[in-house]
Every structure is written in structure tokens, then in C-alpha cells.
Amino acid sequence: MAPLVAAHGLRKSFGKTEALRGVGFEVAEGEIYGLIGPDGAGKSTLFRILATLLKADGGTATIDGLDVLAHYRPLRRRIGYMPGRFSLYQDLTVEENLAFFASIFGTTLRENYHLVADIYRQLEPFRHRRAGQLSGGMKQKLALSCTLIHAPRLLLLDEPTTGVDPVSRKEFWDTLRRLRDEQGITVIVSTPYMDEATQCDRIALIQEGAFLRVDTPQGIVDAYADTLWAVRSDRMHRLQDDLHRYPAVRTAFPFGETFHVTLHPGASARALCRHLEDCGHNNVEVRPICAGIEDCFMSLMKKSHES
Amino acid sequence: MKAKPVIIAQGLTKRFGTFTATDHISFHVDKGEIFGFLGANGAGKTTAMRMLCGLSRPTEGTATVAGFDVCREAEQVKRHIGYMSQKFALYDDLTVYENLRLFGGIYGMGGKAIREKAVFLLQELGLATERDTRVQALPLGWKQKLAFSLSIFHEPKIVFLDEPTGGVDPVTRRQFWELIYRAADRGITVFVTTHYMDEAEYCDRVSIMVDGQIEALDTPSALKRRFGADTMYDVFLRLARTARRT
Incomplete structure (x- = not known):
């Protein structure tokens, strides 16, 4: 079966800044595909190209067989794009926003x-409250409703969970999975929270305009080649310096209550x-652990800088 | 004798009409402490923080920050604190040095003090060669580190950080915490909000707000023991799920 989304060699620069340096990937129908990377990695630029709002300097992209440049009009009916910044009408009520977005696409809420x-x-x-008066979690739910109201086949969600608390974030991912399972909707979603990577079917780790790696979350973790140790002691503040000073230590990063x-x-x-x-730490604990997505990301980041 | 706490809040309350955003919260923060201020969106964190910064008048209750009353001495409070948020930190159109001069000036530092401190700070951050670069041309990670250094440029007693690490890459996020530790070692009290639960573990003490009230306040290890949880993420989920407010 042909992929729903296919991109090849996408490039885009803004002045001297290379936002995308030749990005290619495919997304299958019914997949939740995550773009995982920090701000400035090129995630939003990629979304805007796929959403037909920005022209790439080079490369091609098709969605559902339609080219993002040549067929942008029919394509816009098939996608639902949720930009990173809250972009509903703050002065309209919840219901009015939804009715407005429905009418743009010639449909109705009913x-x-x-x-x-x-x-x-x-x-x-x-529903009679103005959108501007909603809490963060509620705004996000309204934005998602407005993105879905014209029955798109593909959702493009640019950092829907940024700045959202852990509980609301979890609910949001549950919702995305239901949309995939019950309506067969395909989702491309970006996040700077590495722990959300495991919610996706496949993920692309993106940094400085290039994909570091694409795989299932498990595949990424399995490919981590080093032995990773979790280290703790009774003097965590000092542990950082003492680890960095020890010549045999290659990397040491704080992860919650361990390094x-x-x-x-x-x-x-x-x-x-x-x-x-010998440095004076008591209750020292050094045990092998499995790497998480964030460990993998930092290791790949380092490798890409060294090469 | 134990030093007087740097922040003391007693029954601090803010109502908007019939809605009680912050509902009688009481706590104190000691000098040099890293205090994590957690809660779900809409739990009342921002409102509480605005009152502590002297930007919003409490409806009820009192708070002193750096020894000044947030109601009667709001201007003094503002002089003795630093503030940084992810949303607003620096002026993009100004150079690195112009930003330093502007913020130093706003906080009442003299020209000589600004010049001397700027040299030291740019050296420390490895930004000496970027002195005359416009801030918009800097990578986000550098911007965030510069913004933090600026928020403590005038050596405030306390710095308030509102989600300072949102969106930055995992390595920069950790470098940012090294700066926080260094500030705390110098005796600057750090009051920080975050949605990264691993960062909650880096705090000396953590409070968790639910529906306008502080539901838990303790060291991360004591909170985990109390809730029988392995991580602060689990503690947070347990508490935030009890929220009735949306």
C-alpha cells in the first residue's frame, strides 16, 4: 500500500539559517508519527511545508497522492493543521469558533x-465561554476539535502538548490513539518532551534540520550501543563534579534522582x-539500566556533532 | 540562629469575581533553597507567582518576599527579585550587550557596575565573541542561558523562573540546571515552575498545587515515600487526578 505521506529531500533556508537540510520520510495510513526534537530543530518548518503554507526551496512532498505545491487546494480539505501557537479566535465563544471552522470547509457542527x-x-x-478565557488544557481540546471538524484524513499537530501539564498531556495522547483506532486518522505530531515518544508508532528524532534516526520507539532504544549506568549517592549536588573529574567517565547527565x-x-x-x-560519597549505587529515548537522543546529538 | 525565610506566605488568596484562583496558601522558602512550584494548568500557580512578584494584589492573606510586604512594599519587592519566563526573556532586536545594559539599568545598576559585570558574565557563558550579536541570531539554548543570567544580573535575593526550560534540547536543559545550582550555591533563592517531572527531582523541596491549594509540600524523596511512588511523575499524577477544576 502506498504511504499516505511521502517526502523527499526537503530543504528550506531562512537567510543564512538552514531550517531543513534535506529531509525525506514516509508515513503509513493509520500511523501516529512523532517528530521529536527541541525548538529550532525544524519541526514547524516541516509542518508548514506539509500544510501547503510554505514553499520548500527543494525536494517534494505528497499527501494522499497529491503534491503539496501543484494540488494544494484539494489537499487542504484532507488535512487538519494545528499550529504551535494557539490560533483560534479569542473573542469568539467555544461554539462560535467551531461553527466558524466548520463553515469555512462548507460543513456544520451538526x-x-x-x-x-x-x-x-x-x-x-x-460552549458560551470565550476561547480566550479557557484554561490551557481546554484551549487545546477546542483547537483539536476545530482541526477535526472537516473530517481530515491527516492531522498535522505542531507541539500540541507544549506547556501542558502531565495529566492533560496523557489525556491528549489517549485521544489521539482513539482517533487512530476508531476513525483511522493518520497523525504527524511533534513534541519536545522525549517521554512522549513512546506514545507514537514511529518516531523521527530531529535536530538542526536533519533527521538523526527514524524507527519505532523500541527500535531506537534497542539500537543504543553503550552500557548505561545509573549512579547515585547521598551527596547528589557534589556527584556531578566528582563524576566529570573521573577520567574513565565519558558522559554523565542528571536524570531525576540519578545520574x-x-x-x-x-x-x-x-x-x-x-x-x-574515596571522594567521600556514602551509599554509592552504580547499576546497569536500559536507555530511554532521551539517552538515545543525547547520544545521537553528540555523534552528529562529532561527525 | 536560623536565618529568616526569604519568602513567607500566609493564607495568600486571590479571587476573580466568584472564582478563587489561589485559595489560602501558606508556605515559606529558605535562603539558597531551590523550591519547585508544581501544579496542573489552571491550578493557580501563575496567580500565586504574580502576587509574590508584587504584580497582583492579594484579595486576602499576606506574603513577604526578601523581607518586604507584597501589598505595601510592592516596588521594593520588585527591586529585590529576578524574573524569567520562557515566553518573555530578552529583546530579540537588541544585541547581547544592549540587553545587559537595558536590564541592568532597569534594576538601577550604575554604568560602571554594568560594564564590569558584563565582561565577567559573557566570559562565564562563553559568549564573549557574541557581545555585539543580535539576540535573535543566537541558538535558543544560548538565549535561555543568557536570559537566566540576566535575571540574576543585579544579584537579587530571589529569582522566579516560570517554565524556564520549555522546548530546549535535553543537553541544554541540563546545562541550564547547572546554572541554577551555581546561583543557589551563591545564596540566591530559586523559585521554579516546570512541567518536566525529572526536574522536580532536582529541587530541594517541591510543592504541588491542586485547585488553588497546596496539596503537598516536602522534599522529593519524602513525597515519593508518602505516596509510595517511584518517581515524581507518579506523585504528580496521583495528586493532579484529584482535581475538580478544569
Whole structure:
């Protein structure tokens, strides 16, 4: 089956800044495809090209067989784009916003209510409230409803969960999965939160305008080649300096209540443990752990800078 | 004798019409402490923070910040604090040095003090060669680190950080926390909000707000013990799920 989205060699520069340096990828129908990377990585530029709002300097992209340049008009009916900045009308009520976006696409809230019912039901008690007066989580639900109201096949969601608290974020991902499972909608979604990568079917790790790697979240983690150690002691503030000063330590990053450490070849965890005890640390714990997406991202970032 | 807390809030409350955004919160923060201020969106964090910064008058209750009353001495409060948020930090159209001069001036520093401090700061951040670069041309990670350094440029007693690390890459995020630790070591109290739960672990103490009230306040390890949770993420989910407000 042909992929729903296919992009080849997409390039875009703004002045001297290369926002995209030749990006190619495919997204299958019914997939939740995550673009994972920090601000400035090129995620929004990629979204704007796919949403037919920005012309690439080079490369091609098709969605559902339609070229983003040549067939932008029919294509716009098939996509729902949610930009990173809240872009609903703050002065219109919840209901008015939804009615407005429906009418642009020649439909009505009543006709397509079933598409948004799951999300909109939570908003209905506030349907006469102005959009500007909603809380962050509610704004996000309204924005998603407005993006869905014309029955798009592909959702382009640019950082829908940024600045949203962990509970609302979890609910949002549950909603996306239901849209995929019940309506067969394909989703391309970006996030700077590495822990959300596992919510996607496949992810692309993106940094400085290029894809570092594309795989399933499990595939990315499995490809992590180093042995990773979680290190802790009773003096966490000092641990950072003492780890960095030890020559056998290659990288040491704080991860919540432990440090994630990689060692140079030939170095032993036992020796590290002794070194830390000699530095005056008590209750030293050094144990091997499995890498997470964030460990992989930082390791790939380092490699791409070195090459 | 133990030093007097740098922030003392007692029954701090803010109502908008019939809506109580912040509902009788009481807590204190010690000098040099890194205090994590967590809560779901809409729990009342921003409102509380605005009152502590002297930007919004409490409806009820009191708070002193750096020894000044947030109602009666709001201007003094503003002089003794620093503030940085992800949304607004620096003027993009000004150069690095122009930003330093502007903020130093706003906080009442003299020309000589600004010049001396600027040299030191640019050296420390490795930005000496970017002195005359417009801020908009800097990578986001550098901007955020510069913005933080600017928020403590005038050596405030306390710095308020509102989601300072949103959107930055994982390496920069960690470098940013090294700057926070260094500031705290110098005795600057850090009051920080974040949606990254691993960052909650880096705080000395953490409070979690639900529906306008502080539902929990303790060290990260004590909170995890109390809720039988492995991570602060689990603690947060447990508490935030009890929210009735949307």
C-alpha cells in the first residue's frame, strides 16, 4: 500500500539559517508519527511545508497522492493543521469558533458532530465561554476539535502538548490513539518532551534540520550501543563534579534522582564506585539500566556533532 | 540562629469575581533553597507567582518576599527579585550587550557596575565573541542561558523562573540546571515552575498545587515515600487526578 505521506529531500533556508537540510520520510495510513526534537530543530518548518503554507526551496512532498505545491487546494480539505501557537479566535465563544471552522470547509457542527463528540463533550458545559478565557488544557481540546471538524484524513499537530501539564498531556495522547483506532486518522505530531515518544508508532528524532534516526520507539532504544549506568549517592549536588573529574567517565547527565553515566572502553563500574567512595560519597549505587529515548537522543546529538 | 525565610506566605488568596484562583496558601522558602512550584494548568500557580512578584494584589492573606510586604512594599519587592519566563526573556532586536545594559539599568545598576559585570558574565557563558550579536541570531539554548543570567544580573535575593526550560534540547536543559545550582550555591533563592517531572527531582523541596491549594509540600524523596511512588511523575499524577477544576 502506498504511504499516505511521502517526502523527499526537503530543504528550506531562512537567510543564512538552514531550517531543513534535506529531509525525506514516509508515513503509513493509520500511523501516529512523532517528530521529536527541541525548538529550532525544524519541526514547524516541516509542518508548514506539509500544510501547503510554505514553499520548500527543494525536494517534494505528497499527501494522499497529491503534491503539496501543484494540488494544494484539494489537499487542504484532507488535512487538519494545528499550529504551535494557539490560533483560534479569542473573542469568539467555544461554539462560535467551531461553527466558524466548520463553515469555512462548507460543513456544520451538526453534520460532523460525531467526529468531535468524544472531545467536544468535555467542552460543551463551556460552549458560551470565550476561547480566550479557557484554561490551557481546554484551549487545546477546542483547537483539536476545530482541526477535526472537516473530517481530515491527516492531522498535522505542531507541539500540541507544549506547556501542558502531565495529566492533560496523557489525556491528549489517549485521544489521539482513539482517533487512530476508531476513525483511522493518520497523525504527524511533534513534541519536545522525549517521554512522549513512546506514545507514537514511529518516531523521527530531529535536530538542526536533519533527521538523526527514524524507527519505532523500541527500535531506537534497542539500537543504543553503550552500557548505561545509573549512579547515585547521598551527596547528589557534589556527584556531578566528582563524576566529570573521573577520567574513565565519558558522559554523565542528571536524570531525576540519578545520574546516567557512560564509561570509556575498559573502565569498570566497580572502580567508579570505589573512586566515588574515596571522594567521600556514602551509599554509592552504580547499576546497569536500559536507555530511554532521551539517552538515545543525547547520544545521537553528540555523534552528529562529532561527525 | 536560623536565618529568616526569604519568602513567607500566609493564607495568600486571590479571587476573580466568584472564582478563587489561589485559595489560602501558606508556605515559606529558605535562603539558597531551590523550591519547585508544581501544579496542573489552571491550578493557580501563575496567580500565586504574580502576587509574590508584587504584580497582583492579594484579595486576602499576606506574603513577604526578601523581607518586604507584597501589598505595601510592592516596588521594593520588585527591586529585590529576578524574573524569567520562557515566553518573555530578552529583546530579540537588541544585541547581547544592549540587553545587559537595558536590564541592568532597569534594576538601577550604575554604568560602571554594568560594564564590569558584563565582561565577567559573557566570559562565564562563553559568549564573549557574541557581545555585539543580535539576540535573535543566537541558538535558543544560548538565549535561555543568557536570559537566566540576566535575571540574576543585579544579584537579587530571589529569582522566579516560570517554565524556564520549555522546548530546549535535553543537553541544554541540563546545562541550564547547572546554572541554577551555581546561583543557589551563591545564596540566591530559586523559585521554579516546570512541567518536566525529572526536574522536580532536582529541587530541594517541591510543592504541588491542586485547585488553588497546596496539596503537598516536602522534599522529593519524602513525597515519593508518602505516596509510595517511584518517581515524581507518579506523585504528580496521583495528586493532579484529584482535581475538580478544569
